[in-house]
Amino acid sequence: MKINDPILLALIATGFTWFMTALGAAMVFFFKEINKRVLNMMLGFAAGIMVAASFWSLLAPAIEMAEKSSLPAWLVAAIGFLSGAAFLWLADRILPHAHFFAKEGEVEGIPTNWRRSILLVFSITLHNIPEGLAVGVAFGAAANSMSETGLLAAVAVALGIGIQNFPEGAAVSIPLRREGVSRMKSFMYGQASGLVEPIAGVIGAAMVTSMEAILPYALAFAAGAMLYVVVEELIPESQSGGEHESADLSTIGFIIGFAIMMILDVALG
Template sequence: MDNIYIGLLIPLLGTVLGAAMVFLLKNDLGDKLKKSLLGFASGVMIAASVWSLIIPAIDMAEEQNQIAWVPAAVGFLFGIAFLLVLDMIIPHLHTTDDQPEGIKANLRKSTMLVLAVTLHNIPEGMAVGVVFAGVIIGNTGISMAGAIALAVGIAIQNFPEGAIISMPLRSEGLSRKKAFMYGALSGVVEPVAAVITILLADLIVPILPYLLSFAAGAMIYVVVEELIPESQSGKHSNIGTIGVAIGFTMMMILDVALG
């Protein structure tokens, strides 16, 4: 059980360490570095969605004598729809945009920047919770090593996300401590979402393949809607593409080697 508690906190650790870069870097992240980090995070999330979520969902559906592709397809589309709705409702602002998205609200720019990253972290927390729920349930084909691999992979991609949120907050005039605090707090939603999922573990056994692919769909939404467009905007788009390749390969190796 201790391994599960540690696994749930690993992604948050990545966000906290990334946010701590505000104490080490004097200026905002350079454009090239930001694009490479966004691309890297995209690659990690794509690989995690395929190897850690969709493929296990298909295998599990086959073991339950279901049509293998149905849970993967249905869950994936519902995950996309879920994030689409949240994107339209929650007021948030991306670092590369001037106009906020979601329902109009009289919120500070720093608050909306944090909400944007928090929105990213919801599906990641769900993904970690679902795989660890699979470990607790047993007989799901999900190993502890595979669950830890997913948690580590998400922590790796959370590191640049933490830096990308804390550095702009510093540029907005916040103190280093406040910028760090906001950046770190944006990742708290991940263990919270994971714990809620685990608490419902006994109820989700029949629909676990759907939940795995649901988390994958939500993560892919974030990648396609926000991370990749931001990494490809303006000049030096090839740097973002290289980041995707490196992130995808690293997460694939991590998942196959440990899973």
């Protein structure tokens, strides 16, 4: 099967993931508050999807493709994986941002006088980069394999990330509203956090289709970057609050998210 324009497909797919972010952010027009337990469960759900996608959609295909390389497959996967995590670690140290669970005035990255609302959006935007990259690289891999299975696997990645972007959009906009930002501004900030995904998706698809040799590295890179986000931000944030029941709900959300992404990937890919 010939995929004529994987870059266009990546743009359409990441357009869908952005739309789901915007749809979630629109919940701010209906709710001013979000229960902490519900928020924790949504964040755990997003983490579960990202962990499952990192293995089934990215790492496993990277290892399979790397077996054709002159280097050992494990080395190719490890180089890409560690590079992705290092990239996010560096971005986390440089770009100013704040976590939702952070206390007032706690800012990461270079010092700045930006408002907390902007810093919160930057935090979500930062971890949307590997999500968009994962979708773009998946469609680039589908173009490389020229198989229906590869295309369905890429669609599974887009669906999974789109599903987890809905609660993620709400998790951005509603807390901003609680901090006094207007409903419209909260929505605009929430949907804007997902705009980076189409950009990263197009870049990822363009890179792997023009430089086929980097494909297994790119897949593993996206996996490393996504898992860095999960461990550094989503899981700690989903477990915050100090209540045992709240932590249990975030764990349940993680399991459900992981299972949904696993089913999507195995059924479609």
